[in-house]
Amino acid sequence: MRLIRTNQVPDGSILGRDIITGRDAVPLLRAGVSIDQRYRDALGKAGIYAIYVADELSEGIVPVPAISDEARLLTTRAVAAAFDEAKRSIAAGKSLPTAAANSLTQVVERILLEIEETEVGSLVLINNACADAYVIQHAIDVTALGLMIGRRLMGEQGWTDVRGVRQHGKRDERLARLGMGLLLHDIGKLAVPADILSKPGKLTESEWEVMKTHPRVGLDLIRDSSAWCPLVHAVVLRHHERWDGSGYPDGKQAEEIHEMARIAAVADAYLAITSERAYATARPPHEAVREILDGAQTLFDPVVCQVFSRVVAPYPPGSDVELVDGRRGIVVSVPEDELDRPVVRVISGPDAPYEVSLLDDPSIQIAGWGEPPVQAAVAA
Numbered sequence: 073m074r075l076i077r078t079n080q081v082p083d084g085s086i087l088g089r090d091i092i093t094g095r096d097a098v099p100l101l102r103a104g105v106s107i108d109q110r111y112r113d114a115l116g117k118a119g120i121y122a123i124y125v126a127d128e129l130s131e132g133i134v135p136v137p138a139i140s141d142e143a144r145l146l147t148t149r150a151v152a153a154a155f156d157e158a159k160r161s162i163a164a165g166k167s168l169p170t171a172a173a174n175s176l177t178q179v180v181e182r183i184l185l186e187i188e189e190t191e192v193g194s195l196v197l198i199n200n201a202c203a204d205a206y207v208i209q210h211a212i213d214v215t216a217l218g219l220m221i222g223r224r225l226m227g228e229q230g231w232t233d234v235r236g237v238r239q240h241g242k243r244d245e246r247l248a249r250l251g252m253g254l255l256l257h258d259i260g261k262l263a264v265p266a267d268i269l270s271k272p273g274k275l276t277e278s279e280w281e282v283m284k285t286h287p288r289v290g291l292d293l294i295r296d297s298s299a300w301c302p303l304v305h306a307v308v309l310r311h312h313e314r315w316d317g318s319g320y321p322d323g324k325q326a327e328e329i330h331e332m333a334r335i336a337a338v339a340d341a342y343l344a345i346t347s348e349r350a351y352a353t354a355r356p357p358h359e360a361v362r363e364i365l366d367g368a369q370t371l372f373d374p375v376v377c378q379v380f381s382r383v384v385a386p387y388p389p390g391s392d393v394e395l396v397d398g399r400r401g402i403v404v405s406v407p408e409d410e411l412d413r414p415v416v417r418v419i420s421g422p423d424a425p426y427e428v429s430l431l432d433d434p435s436i437q438i439a440g441w442g443e444p445p446v447q448a449a450v451a452a
Contacts, residue, residue: 073088073089073124073125073126073127073130073133073134073135073390074088074124074125074127074129074130074133074390074391074392074402075122075123075124075135075390075391075392076122076123076124076125076392077121077122078112078115078116078120078121078122078123079112079116081107081112081123081125082107083107083108083109084106084107084108085106085107085125085127086103086104086105086106086107086125086126086127087101087102087103087104087105087106087107087123087124087125087126088103088123088124088125088126089103089123089124089137090102090103090141091115091118091120091123092144092148092209100118101115103126107123107125119206119348120348121348121353121354122354124390129402129417129419129425130390130402130417132404133389133390133402133403133404133417134389135196135388135389135390136190136196136389137196138187138196138197138213138216138217138220139182139183139186139187139212139216140186143179143182143183143186144209144212146179146182147179147182147183147212147215148208148209148212150175150176150178150179151176151179151208151211151212151255152208153172153175154168154172154175154176154255154256154259155207155208155259155262157169157172158172158259158262158293159262161293162262162263162289162293167292167293167294167295167296167297168259168293168294168297168300169297170297170298170299172299173252173297173299173300176252176255176256177248177252179255180215180219180248180251180252180255181248183212183215183216183219183251184219184223184244184247184248184251187216187219187220187223188223196388196389196390197213197216197217197342197343197346197357197384197388206347206348206349207258207261210258210343210344210347211254211255211256211257211258212255213343214254214257214336214339214340214343215251215254215255215339217339217342217343217383217384218250218251218254218335218336218338218339218340219247219250219251219254220383220384221335221338221339221376221379221380221383222246222247222250222332222335223243223247224379224382224383225335225375225376225379226243226246226247227243228379229375231243231246231331232331246303249301249303249304249332250303250307250332250335250336252300252304253303253304253305253306253307253308253332253333253336254307254336254339256290256294256300256304256307256308257290257307257308257311257336257340258286258290258340259290259293259294259308260285260286260287260288260289260290260291260292260293260308261286261290263285263286263289264282264283264285264286265282268282268283269283271351272351273351274351284312284320284321285321287308287309287310287311287312287320287321288309288321290308290309291305291308291309294308303330303332306330306332306333307330307332307333307336309321309333310324310329310330310333310336310337311333311336311337311340312337312340313325313328313329313333313337314337314370314371314372315329315334315367315369315370315371315372315373315374316370316371318371319337319371326373329373331373334372334373334376335373335376337371337372337373337376338364338372338373338376338377338380341363341364341367341371341372342360342361342364342380342384345359345360345363346360356391357384357385357386357387357388357391358386358387358391358438358440358441361380361381361384361385361386362386362441364377364380365377365380365381381411382411384411385406385411385412385414386411386412386441387403387406387412387414387438387441388403388406389403389404389405389406389414390402390403391403393414393416393438393439394438394439394440395416395418395436395437395438395439396436396437396438396439398420398421399418399420399421399424400418400419400420401416401417401418401419401420401428402416402417402419403415403416403417404416404417404427407431410431412438412441413429413430413431414430414431415427415428415429415430415431416428416429416430416436
C-alpha cells in the first residue's frame with residue numbers, strides 16, 4: 073500500500089488502513105472501503121490529510137506502524153482514562169491520583185516490547201487519526217518515537233546521572249520512566265481553554281501566555297504523587313525548552329535541560345509537524361526530518377538529532393517520491409544504515425514498474441533531498 077493525500081485519492085481506491093476516531097480508537101472507516109468523493113469530503117472534514125490505499129502499483133509494500141493496532145487500542149483507552157482523571161483533578165485543584173500510574177506503566181512496557189522487536193528504521197509514524205483523537209494519539213506517537221530515540225541513544229552512549237557521569241546500567245528502568253513522561257508530556261494542556269487549543273490562526277500575545285503555562289500545570293498535576301518520579305517531572309516541565317534557550321517555561325539551555333526532555337522535544341516537534349492541526353497543515357515526513365536536523369545545535373540537542381536521523385526515515389515505506397530525473401516512484405523498503413537511500417518502485421516512464429536501490433546506485437537522487445546537515449552540526 074502507499075500513502076496519498078486525501079484530496080488526490082482516485083475514485084475507487086481501496087483504503088489500506090483503518091481511520092481511527094475517538095477515545096476508544098474506533099475506526100471511522102475500515103480498511104477495504106472503496107473511496108469516492110463522499111468519503112474524501114468526510115475525511116477532509118475530519119482532519120485526515122492523507123490515507124493509505126492498496127492498489128496494484130503498491131502491491132507487496134507493507135508500511136509497518138510504530139505500534140500495532142492492538143497496542144494502540146489498549147494505550148488509547150489507558151491514556152484517555154488518565155486524561156479524564158486529570159481533568160477531574162484540575163477542576164478539584166488536586167494532583168493526579170497514583171492509581172493512574174498502574175495502567176500507564178503497563179502500556180509503556182507494551183510499547184517498549186514492540187519497538188524492541190521491530191526494525192526501527194522502517195517504521196511508519198504517520199497515524200490515520202481524526203482531529204478529535206489528536207491529543208491522545210499525539211501522546212501515544214510521541215511516546216513511541218521518544219522511546220525509539222531513547223533506546224538507541226542509551227544503548228550506544230548510556231545516560232547521564234545527577235553528577236553528570238555517564239551510566240550504562242538500568243536502561244530498561246530508565247526507558248520506562250522516559251515513556252511515562254512522554255505519555256504525560258502535554259497533560260497540562262487539559263487546563264488550556266479549547267478555543268485557544270483549537271484556534272485556527274495565530275495566537276494573540278495573551279493567548280500564547282496561557283498556552284505556555286501547560287508544562288508547569290502538568291508538573292503541578294503530578295508533583296505531589298510518589299508515582300511520578302523526578303525523571304517524569306523533567307519531561308513534562310522541560311519538553312518545550314530549547315537548546316539555545318529560546319524555549320519555555322524558563323528559557324533553560326543546553327545541558328541545563330534534562331536529557332530526557334531533550335529527547336521529548338525532538339519527538340514532540342517531529343510529530344507536531346507531520347500532524348494536521350487547527351493552525352497548521354500536516355507536512356510530509358521528509359520535511360519534518362529536515363526541520364529537526366536543521367534545528368540541531370540551535371533548537372535541539374545535536375546528539376539527540378544525530379540519533380533521530382538514524383531512527384526516522386525521511387521517506388518511509390509507502391511514500392510517493394520523485395527522482396531528480398522526473399521519474400515517480402513508491403518507497404518499497406529502507407536500509408537500516410542509510411535511511412535516506414531507500415529501494416524505490418519506479419511507476420512512471422518506459423518499462424515501469426521496476427525497482428531501483430538508491431543505496432546501490434549513488435547517481436540516483438530524490439528530488440528536494442540533499443545531504444542532511446546534522447553531521448556537520450554535531451561535528452562543529
